[in-house]
Amino acid sequence: MDQFWEDSLPLGYYDIVLSEGMSKNRGIQANWHNMTYLKISNSIDDNSVHLDYACGPGSLIGHYINSEELFGVDISQNQINYANNKYGKKGNFFTNEQFNLEEYQNYFDSISIIGLMEYLTNEEIKDLMSDFYTILKPEGKLLITTPNYGGLMSIVDILLNNFGPVNYKSENINKLTKKRLLHILKDTQFSKIKLHTFNNIGIVFSIVNIKLAIKICSIIANLTFNKTGFLLFAKLHK
Secondary structure, three states, X not given: OHHHHHHOOOOOHHHHHHHHHHHHOXXXXXXXXXXXHHHHHOOOOOOOOEEEEOOOOOHHHHHHOOOOOEEEEEOOHHHHHHHHHHHOOOOEEEEOOOOOHHHHOOOEEEEEEEOOHHHOOHHHHHHHHHHHHHHEEEEEEEEEEEEOOOOOHHHHHHHHHHXXXXXXXXXXXXXXXXXXXXXXXXXXXOOEEEEEEEOOHHHHHHHOOHHXXXXXXXXXXXXXXXXXXOEEEEEEEO
């Protein structure tokens, strides 16, 4: 996994896609990231001590969260270098090797994990949940997003891997559904778990206008009671 993220992903790739799309106010991939970051940031309290794990180039911290103490951790040294260079004034960015969990017991108010679970086995997910449980404060929140393979995500996967700039097929090993993810999370130390889908078919309108797509996604979500979506969102409390 280490070499894939170092060699296959262009420096700052996700952040560049996001920034360019938002400046043009159109683009499905840009709004996919934008809506994900909005979903996460809406659950983070002001002035929380927050950790964004698997932070990539640091977009969530750089654009969506305001707090005095923010941390980003990622497996890729290249992406961490990018994050430090661009967003180092807002947050502290480390590679996995540089970040010592033992120094942060009961330290964080909230932790986010965006787009990581699909690259881990069930046991690796459970081990990670155990680590996060120890570094969260009492009543701390763990926020997770991952693709929902209970719907149309398999088709999106095929399109991305065959026509997108990055092929994730070799790394994407865990096709999670709402039922499968809930089963895994219930087998952790976390007892308070909420899980629903988001980012539905309305996102295709991002081709025309990002704000329009967000409104249509919201309407569809309300009509379907958040039961359809390309992504899963889990909120867990310690």
